[in-house]
Amino acid sequence: MTTSASSEPPALGPLLSAIRTPEDVKTIAEADLVKLAAEVRHSLITSLSRTGGHLGPNLGVVELTIALHRVFSTPKDNFVFDVAHQGYVHKMLTGRAPDIHTIRTYKGLNGFLLRSESDHDSYGAGHAGTALSAALGMAAARDLAKEDSHVVAVAGDAAFTCGPTLEALNNIAETTKKFIVVLNDNEWSIDKNVGAIARYFNALQTHATYASVRNSAADFVERIAGKAVRKLAHKVEEGAKNLLFPNVLFEKFGLRYFGPIDGHDLPLLVRTFEHLKTLNEPVVLHIITEKGRGYQPALDNPGKFHGLGAYKIEDGSTDLSATPTCSDIFGRTVTDMAKADEQIVAITAAMPGGTKLEIFKKELPQRYYDVGIAEEHAALFACGMATKGIKPFLAIYSTFMQRAYDMIIHDMALQHLPVRLCMDRGGLSGDDGPTHHGLFDIGYLRPVPGIVHMQPASEPEFVAMLKWMANYEAGPSAIRYPRGPINGTSLDAPVAPIELGKAIVEAEGTDVALIGLGTLFEMAKETKALLEAKGLSVALINPRFIKPLDGAVFERFARQCKVVCTFEDHVLHNGFGCGVIELLHDAGVTTPVERIGWPDEFVEHGKPDILMKLHGLTAEAAVEKVMRHF
Secondary structure, three states, rough: OOOOOOOOOOOOOOHOOOOOHHHHHHHHHHHHHHHHHHHHHHHHHHHHHOOOOOOHHHHHOOOHHHHHHHHOOOOOOOOEEEOOOOHHHHHHHHHHHHHHHHOOOOOOOOOOOOOOOOOOOOOOOOOOOOHHHHHHHHHHHHOOOOOOOOEEEEEEHHHHHHHHHHHHHHHHHHHHHOOEEEEEOOOEEEOOOOOHHHHHHHHHOHHHHHHHHHHHHHHHHHHHHOHHHHHHHHHHHHHHHOOOOOOOOOHHOOOEEEEEEEEHHHHHHHHHHHHOOOOOOOOOEEEEHHHHHHHHOHHHOHHHHHOOOOOOOOOOOOOOOOOOOOOHHHHHHHHHHHHOOEEEEEOOOOOOOOOOOOOHHHHHHHEEEOOOOHHHHHHHHHHHHHHHOOEEEOOOOOOHHHHHHHHEEEEEEEEOOOOOEEEOOEEEEEOOOOOOOEEOHHHOOOOOOOOOEEEEHHHHHHHHHHHHOOOOOOOOEEEOOOOOOOOOOOOOOOOOOOOOOOOEEOOOOOOEEEEEEEHHHHHHHHHHHHOOOOOOEEEEEEEEEOOOOOOOHHHHHHHHOOOOOOOOOOOOOOOOOHHHHHHHOOOOOOEEEEEEEOOOOOOOOOOOHHHHHHOOOHHHHHHHHHHHOO
């Protein structure tokens, strides 16, 4: 479809190619800054067409990022980007433009900001709602050291639906007098923003009277009181605004509000930042931007171009011939189940596209709930519904479900509430890297009393598990599934019924017992063939359940075989294999257990086949471990 990421990198424009440090941005003639913005956009569109990535968000912050580097000086000054998926332009202006074509590829630039990648990346992220708290901590540390630097937090309007963001707002005015928040308002997170805060921001940016209040307030002061009372201007200004907006959000938190202004007007942004850096009070600058600006396909479909794979530059089209993903199957299955069961509802935290609940939203809008980027609230909301007999399916990526962990223990499990946790991206998330790999959910759910946790080894088994969950009422249940397909099995293929805590024995054996969980069941099958070629008798088991484990089956094979080997797309520490070891130990079985899974480290970004070979998640590695016992 497109030129591969490993081919000749796209040429950079003359202005962009001359930037080796952010100080070079300051040397460009003001009249040429618009040309620089155009070169940045061209580089983004051409490079990301090969690698994929967060195109729309970065196209929207080109002028903002140029203005920031024009006025401030990193790394002395600190920029903290919420989520940091819109940090590609920052990377380009801090000497990494020649490598932008490597973004999200193995050994290339990371798709988010990383402190280990550059001194100019003052804070790494990958989840929403972190910027204001982290930046405020930096500002407090600066104040303690009596340093004269600036801290700027850049957060999208969607980040203000996050609990941590609102908690930070509550603390800013009490902590520092020198702090800049940029509210990058484009009405989108990944999908269209929802809720009262989104409506509030939209009202601000569309209300013509409010946009001119600040200027008219100064005239108002002078007309009625003269210049002698200029020291009261701020109070009068507040009163004038409150006649129109009695609850101006930010100034109630103690931050002086500026805006909204055009976030693509470079001269205006530069002048504004030059003014804001002179103030000795915490401020918020509200800018209006277009997600996807400069590329019509991204403007036409902001949700798709928030983050995507390779695409054709001409029209933005992507490969639609791929096998249906687990997300596709999930969206379709839960929607169909809900049509037959009026108690089923679907809940997501700003991810209708990623979780494919957009299908449910379209066909059953009255039972679809998007709560914004607020995973903790989503979990509690689901708990409340469950107390009334509703059957909530809560769809949140494995990596984002970590934020709701307290609710899973304190609210779901402790009260035996039947909330269905549907954890997309369970396992390696490839190009997105360590902030998005779902490699910890087995570990954090395994200790929770009463929870049921499953992982399917095929697409029809996935559907069967979802249907089983709909009828399980004894407490919370969870299912983890990968970003793409499992093994491409037709949904028409037969599947054995799901029984609580029961594994499926696919093949008997007396020398080796292979237990392949979920997506790695195919690897266990490959290992079986290799071991049988060496003359060994090999048993093959699909565990289905992570918790509770099938003790009877696992004990039987551990007693009759010389070695057991487990496979999991998860870190080995406190993972599925650990559960098997604990079960056998408690049963007094001393058969050795070898484990295939991810190491005790944050796995880098890259294509799964590269990373799996690098870290020993292969059939060959499994054979080597098993054969040590023969």
